[in-house]
Amino acid sequence: xxxxxxxxxxxxxxxxxxxxxxxxxxxxxxxxxxxxxxxxxxxxxxxxxxxxxxxxxxxxxxxxxxxxxxxxxxxxxxxxxxxxxxxxxxxxxxxxxxxxxxxxxxxxxxxxxxx
Amino acid sequence: xxxxxxxxxxxxxxxxxxxxxxxxxxxxxxxxxxxxxxxxxxxxxxxxxxxxxxxxxxxxxxxxxxxxxxxxxxxxxxxxxxxxxxxxxxxxxxxxxxxxxxxxxxxxxxxxxxx
DNA sequence: ATAATATACATCAGTTTCTTATGTATATAA
DNA sequence: TTATATACATAAGAAACTGATGTATATTAT
Numbered sequence: 001x002x003x004x005x006x007x008x009x010x011x012x013x014x015x016x017x018x019x020x021x022x023x024x025x026x027x028x029x030x031x032x033x034x035x036x037x038x039x040x041x042x043x044x045x046x047x048x049x050x051x052x053x054x055x056x057x058x059x060x061x062x063x064x065x066x067x068x069x070x071x072x073x074x075x076x077x078x079x080x081x082x083x084x085x086x087x088x089x090x091x092x093x094x095x096x097x098x099x100x101x102x103x104x105x106x107x108x109x110x111x112x113x114x115x
Numbered sequence: 116x117x118x119x120x121x122x123x124x125x126x127x128x129x130x131x132x133x134x135x136x137x138x139x140x141x142x143x144x145x146x147x148x149x150x151x152x153x154x155x156x157x158x159x160x161x162x163x164x165x166x167x168x169x170x171x172x173x174x175x176x177x178x179x180x181x182x183x184x185x186x187x188x189x190x191x192x193x194x195x196x197x198x199x200x201x202x203x204x205x206x207x208x209x210x211x212x213x214x215x216x217x218x219x220x221x222x223x224x225x226x227x228x229x230x
Numbered sequence: 231a232t233a234a235t236a237t238a239c240a241t242c243a244g245t246t247t248c249t250t251a252t253g254t255a256t257a258t259a260a
Numbered sequence: 261t262t263a264t265a266t267a268c269a270t271a272a273g274a275a276a277c278t279g280a281t282g283t284a285t286a287t288t289a290t
Contacts, residue, residue: 184238
C-alpha cells in the first residue's frame with residue numbers, strides 16, 4: 001500500500017472515516033475514493049482492504065448488505081453504533097500521533113495543530 | 116509501542132531524526148528522549164528498538180562506537196552519509212502521509228501544512 | 231543488608247498487518 | 261478478441277511489532 005511505512009497503520013482509520021462521510025460504501029469504491037482524494041499517492045490493495053473490512057465486521061464495527069447491480073454483486077459496508085464511536089477514537093489517535101511527531105521533529109515549538 | 120497503530124511505522128523516522136539533531140546517541144538514551152519529548156505518550160520498547168537499530172546499521176545508515184561508562188557498556192550510534200540522506204527522505208514521507216490523511220479526513224480543504 | 235528500581239544491552243516466540251500472486255466472474259473498450 | 265475495468269475473495273511470505281526473558285551493574289528505598 002503505497003510503499004510508505006506510515007500508511008500501513010492507517011487503513012482502519014481511512015475506512016472508518018470514509019464510511020462516516022458516506023453512509024454506505026463497497027470495497028472497490030473505497031479503493032477508488034482514496035486514490036482520488038490523494039491524487040493517486042495512496043493506493044489501497046485488495047489484499048489489504050478485504051481482510052481489513054472482514055475484521056472490522058467481525059469486531060462489530062461494520063455491517064454488510066449485499067446488492068445486485070447489473071448482474072454484479074456488491075457488498076456494501078456501513079458503520080454500526082460501535083463503529084461510529086470508533087471513528088472518533090481513531091481520529092484522536094491520528095491527531096495524537098501527528099502532535100507527538102511534531103514534538104520529536106520540531107523540538108522547542110509551540111504546538112499549533114493542523115488536523 | 117504506545118498501542119497506537121500509527122506509531123508502528125514511524126520508529127525508523129524517529130531514530131534517524133533524533134540522530135540528526137544529536138550527533139551520537141545510545142539505545143537507552145533514545146527511549147528516554149522520546150518519552151520526554153512526547154510527555155510519555157510514545158514509549159519505545161527495547162524489543163522494537165534494538166532490532167531496528169541493528170537493521171539500520173546493517174543497511175549502512177548508522178555506525179556504532181562502543182564506550183565504557185562507569186563499568187557499563189554503551190553502544191553509541193551515529194548517522195553515516197547515507198543515513199543523513201535518509202533522514203530527509205523519511206521526513207518527506209511523513210509530511211506526505213500527513214497531507215494525504217488531511218485530504219481524506221478534511222475533503223474540500225485547501226492545504227495549509229503544518230509539519 | 232537487601233529488595234526494588236534504573237541503567238544498558240540483547241534475543242525470541244508469537245501476533246498483526248501488510249505485499250504479491252492467484253482465482254472467479256461480468257462488462258466494456260480497443 | 262484481447263485488454264482493461266469492475267467486484268469479490270484467499271493465501272503464502274515478509275516485516276515490524278509486543279511481551280517475555282536473559283545478563284549485568286548502579287543506585288535508591290526499606
